[in-house]
Structures are given as structure tokens and as C-alpha cells.
Amino acid sequence: MKHFIAFFTSPNFWSIIGNTLTISIYSILAAFPFAILLAIGMNELASARARKTVQFFTYAPYFISTVVLVSMMMQMFDPRIGILTKFLKMLGYSGDNVFGSPSAFRHLYVWSGVWQQTGYNAIMYLAALSAINIELYDAAKVDGCSKWQRIWHIDLPGIRPTIIILLILNMGYIMSVGFEKVYLMQNPMNLGNSEIISTYVYRIGLINSNFSFSTAIGLFNSVINLVLMLSVNKIAQKVGETSLW
Template sequence: MEQTNLPLRRRGLPRGSLVFGGFLKAVKSHWQLYLLIAPVLVYFIVFQYLPMYGVQIAFKDFIGSRGIWGSPWVDWKHFERFFESFFFERLLWNTISISFYELAVGFPIPILLALLVNEVRSNRFKRFVQTVTYAPHFLSTVVLVGMIIIFLSPATGFVNKFITLFGGEPIYFMTEPGWFKSIYIFSGVWQQMGWSSIIYLAALTGIDPHLHEAARVDGASRLRRIWHINLPGIRPTIMILLILNIGSLMSVGFEKVYLLQNSLNREVSDVFSTYVYRSGILGSQYSFSAAVGLFNSIVNFILLLTVNRIVRKLNQASLW
């Protein structure tokens, strides 16, 4: 912990001046540290906090020649326009339904995988499973989506070859809106399940072997030990990741959705991030798109705070 200047405080100096004086002294004796971190601070000010300042254009009609500061205030005009627009409900529904689907499928699978891998007794086989399942994590989104499109092609993809082999009709996966979410979720599972299981595997190695020893003496089966020892053992990890996941329910990442998107599936694939990109960057409606983005960020932030508070009340692990 940090050193406090206790003797000085006892002399009855006002606290404020003492803190400030101590700070100046620290800067003087450790100026090199402040010099080191200065470029980092500049980065955060310019590329993180300046945009937060610039987000005020969401409440203005941005006019390029007058700049952010000089553009006229319009209060909630852009928000109102967005909430009343046809897109609002659609984006909200798509974003939330994709997130929940992903949470329901993509969240438990890595936990399950970690529990299974943890039970493997041969170290070589364990390493083999890990090497294989981690590999897709390193593919880029462009390559992943490229592979999806090739494999799911109605005429030439192997998935449809397989379906027709068993007498089925080829499915137009990419243009049939009904398939979009499943493709999005299950390709994510394919790519990330191994990688996401690492953190649970790490937590599993931290479980006291004596617990297993004792349970074995009491005649508990492997399944029962997984259920009563391993699962509770990694519960804090699960809870933290669950908080993070729920906290981002309203943010579906841009990269993969955008690449999977086409004009035929847009009614189910359009989410906040792709809409902001389309209307803002492509359509140059800066103020309106900034408002949409800000709405999204704020809802996310509130969600995260709320979930964290609830979990802390339930006396589990929490983020802070």
C-alpha cells in the first residue's frame, strides 16, 4: 500500500495542503515515472476522452464549418427521431435476441468443455484437445466469415452436399433470414469455445485436491465430484464472466455481424453498431449516429453497474 506521511499529519496541518505537498514532492523525486506515463495519458486524453467530449454533437446539429463547439444545440431531437424511427425496435430486438442466444449457447459450452478436459487423465491427449480447440481463435473475422460463406454455399458448400446426400433440399443459409442468428452463434462457438475454456481450466487447477481425496474416500462418483466440487470451485470465475457478458448484452460486436450481413438478411442482422456505421460513416449523419451510439453506450454502462450491484448483493464475486 501507499506510504502516508503520518508524522506530518499528527502535526495538525490541514489535510489538503499535506496531500498536495506530498504529491509535489513525489513528482519531484519520481519525475521520470511521470515522463514515462505522459504519452500514455496523451493517448487516453486524445483518443478516449476527447471523443467523450465530442459526443455532445449528439445533442447538436453538427455543422462542419462551425465545429463541434459552434454547432447549435438541439436538445433531444436526434434521440427522439431515433426512438420514433422504424429502426429502433428492430435494432433493439436484434441486438438483444442475438445477445441472449449467445449467452444461452455460447456461455455454458466453454464451461462444459473445461470440465471435460479437466477429467482427461492422459496429459498427451489433454494437450492435443487444447491445441486443436484453441486454433480457430487465431483466424481473423474475415477468414471465418469467408469460410462460413464457402461451406454454406447452396450449390458447392460441403454442408449442403451433406444435406442433399441424405435426400434433403439445399438450404440457402446466407440469404434465409431465419438462419442468420444460428450461423452467427454457432460459428462463434466453433471459433471460441476452446479459447474461452482456458480461464475455467485455470480456475479448475486451483481447486484443492484434498477435497477430491475426501470425496473419493466417501465413495463419490466422478460425476458427483464434478458437480459438487469442481463446479462450485469455479463459481466465482463463472460469475465474473457472467457479469461481463450481461453487461455487454446491448453491444453486439460490429466485425462479424457486418461481414455476415447482406441485403436479404438485414432485417434480422442489423444491430446498433452496424446501424451507426451505416448512417454515420457511410451516410455522414454524424449527430444522429452519435446519438444512437451514445444511447447504446449508456444503456450498456447502466446494465453493467446494475448487474454488478445485484451480484455483489447476492454476496458473490464482483468486478469491483
């Protein structure tokens, strides 16, 4: 229990929990709609070649390693030669080191993740859309439904179970923000907004060889994730008919 008490009474406890929850919830809110919209957009493309081309270019970033992705971001936002830094200067931005800005850290982390993973996440929704009975679209066309009405009344209800299941699963990882990317993007200037549970465990528990302390924090993290997943699953059962069990 002394390790749990040490963690709960740490002066950084609330900031670490807050950073972890903020980054995780921000990521879910940003990534979820884009994957759904991309899947619906590709499903509406009449040309199979155009659909495959869009899918390739949106799916390809998923294979970029985290180290390479962060290196690309550092180059693009370099204060002197960065392409995006020059663009921001044209818009009136001061040109300071973006990676050293605490307020920019969360936006960089989340939107780079959206760019990298949206194409991959959209595949599951495309699979769900392909399972929708084609006769529903034919009947909607006969009734004079527009494309937007078909999306609203056929596509979205058809993939709703998939959306709910993926949301429940994501809630089970809400406290488990990826370590590697956050650690690579961290520096002394943005540490106040970038320190999360996994990096804190690494710094305090593993670097200092305090394995019992890191294990206690990991157990706390897992319990919170389990409680959140069970709670969201229970809500999904009461609101609708879709749930994990």
C-alpha cells in the same frame, strides 16, 4: 436531443434493438455452457498429452480472422458446391442459399462463434479449476464420490466465482454485438434479422457523414450496457458473495 429523438422514432428502432438483444443473449446462452463443459472435460483427462491436444484443436479456431471465418462459412454453405449444403440436402433440406435465409442468420452467427471462441473461453475456467485444492478430490475419493459427484460438488462450486464474474462482464457488452462479423454476413435478403445497432450506426451515421447521430446512438448503447452491468452486479451481490465490486 434531436439525434436521440430521430433514433427513438425511427421505424427500424425496435427491430434493431430486438435483433441486437436476440443475437447477444443467444450468444451468451450458447457459449457459456460449452466453455464450462469443455474446461471440466479437459480437467478430467488423465493424460497430459491428450489434454494438450484437445486444448490445441479447440483453441486454434480463435486465431482465425473474422474475414476468413465468414469466407469459410460461405464456401461450406454455397448452394451448388458447399459441403454442408450437400449434407443438408441428404437430410431433406431444399438446398437454398442459407446465407440468404433470415431465419438462419442468427444460428450461423452464434454457432460459428461458439466453435471459434469456446476453446479460448475455456482457458479461464481451466485456470480456476487448477486453483482448487487437490485435497478436496482426495477426500471425495475416500468418501466414495463418483466422478460426476466430484464435478458437481467440487468443480462447479470452485469455478462459480469465475462464472459469475464473466457473466457480469458479458452483460456489460450485451448491446455491443461485434460489427465486423455481422456486417460481413449481411446481405439484402437477411437484413431484417441481421441489422443491429453497430451496423445501423455505420450505414446511417458514418456512410452519410452524420457523426452527431452516430455519436448519440453510441452514447445510448454505452448507457444501456452500463445499466445492465450494474444491475446484474447488484443481483449477484444479493444472491451470493461474488461481484465485481
